Every structure is written in C-alpha cells, then in structure tokens.
Amino acid sequence: MAWWKAWVEQEGISVKGSPHFNPEPDAETLYKAMKGIGTNEQALIDVLTKRSSLQRQQIAKAFKAQFGKDLTETLKSELSGNFEKVMVALMYPPYRYEAKELHDAMKGIGTKEGVIIEILASRTKSQLQEIMKAYEEGQQR
Structure with a gap:
C-alpha cells in the first residue's frame, strides 16, 4: 500500500539524501x-x-x-x-513501486480494491500518468 506516500506528501516530509553521497x-x-x-x-x-x-x-x-x-x-x-x-x-522508484502495488492488487484470484482506490484516488493527473507509464513498462518485462 502507498498510504505512507500520501502521509509524507501531506506532512511535507521528504528524504533529502546524503549531501556527501x-x-x-x-x-x-x-x-x-x-x-x-x-x-x-x-x-x-x-x-x-x-x-x-x-x-x-x-x-x-x-x-x-x-x-x-x-x-x-x-x-x-x-x-x-x-x-x-x-x-x-x-529500492523501487516511487511510481514504479505504485505500479507494482497496482499489479499485485489485481493479480490472481480476487482484487484488493482498497489498494487500487488508495493509489488511484489520491494522486494528481500527472502522478497518475507517471504511474500508468511505469505500469506499462512493467508489463513489458
């Protein structure tokens, strides 16, 4: 689930990374x-x-x-x-992780609607486009 991403964005929290990387x-x-x-x-x-x-x-x-x-x-x-x-x-880039979560939510018997709704309903149009692009790339692998 990507609940943490929405929370991080809402709270303005981000990992800046190491300055001397x-x-x-x-x-x-x-x-x-x-x-x-x-x-x-x-x-x-x-x-x-x-x-x-x-x-x-x-x-x-x-x-x-x-x-x-x-x-x-x-x-x-x-x-x-x-x-x-x-x-x-x-280890996943953010949009690729969300695309993976969507794929996992829809594979096999049954669908995890909560995961799908959480990701799709809480993203902007541009974020959804990035997720769709990552999802399509993942399907080609």
Whole structure:
C-alpha cells in the first residue's frame, strides 16, 4: 500500500539524501551487512533510509558492479516479513513501486480494491500518468 506516500506528501516530509553521497562505500556497507551468517539490519536501515530514491538507485548499480549481484534480490534472500517488504519497497522508484502495488492488487484470484482506490484516488493527473507509464513498462518485462 502507498498510504505512507500520501502521509509524507501531506506532512511535507521528504528524504533529502546524503549531501556527501558516494554509492560505492554504501554498496560495500550493504554487502558487508548481508555477508555471512546473519544480517546487520541496522546497517541496512542506516544506509537505505538516509538516501533519496535516486541515490538508492545509484547504490543498486554500484552493488551490481562491485559484487555482481542484484541488490533487491539480495535483500529478498536475506530478509523476511515486514522488514523485507519495507527494505525492498525502498529500492523501487516511487511510481514504479505504485505500479507494482497496482499489479499485485489485481493479480490472481480476487482484487484488493482498497489498494487500487488508495493509489488511484489520491494522486494528481500527472502522478497518475507517471504511474500508468511505469505500469506499462512493467508489463513489458
């Protein structure tokens, strides 16, 4: 669900990102946090929640370049439950995440109308256009 986005927009909260950003050390921190037995969840929180969406995309590219692994898939394999859902959600660009949520709400038996209504009824025309574009791109993959 994208309830948090509406709340963030309403409250004027935004992640500004790190002013001295460098994706390579962040990628290494994430790799070390998930290497071996156990996961350093605090390290994941410290990096991923203090970077903007664009910065997280750059970290994912650096992670792939440095370690040959997809960061989102690595998070999925190392985490579980709601913590996994939040960390994986952070790795999606905002409109792509909402398009994914719409797709998930409509797949399989039954439809999650609440998710669909929440996303579609609370967005501006331009936001809906971006979500539709992301949805169509996701269908082509």
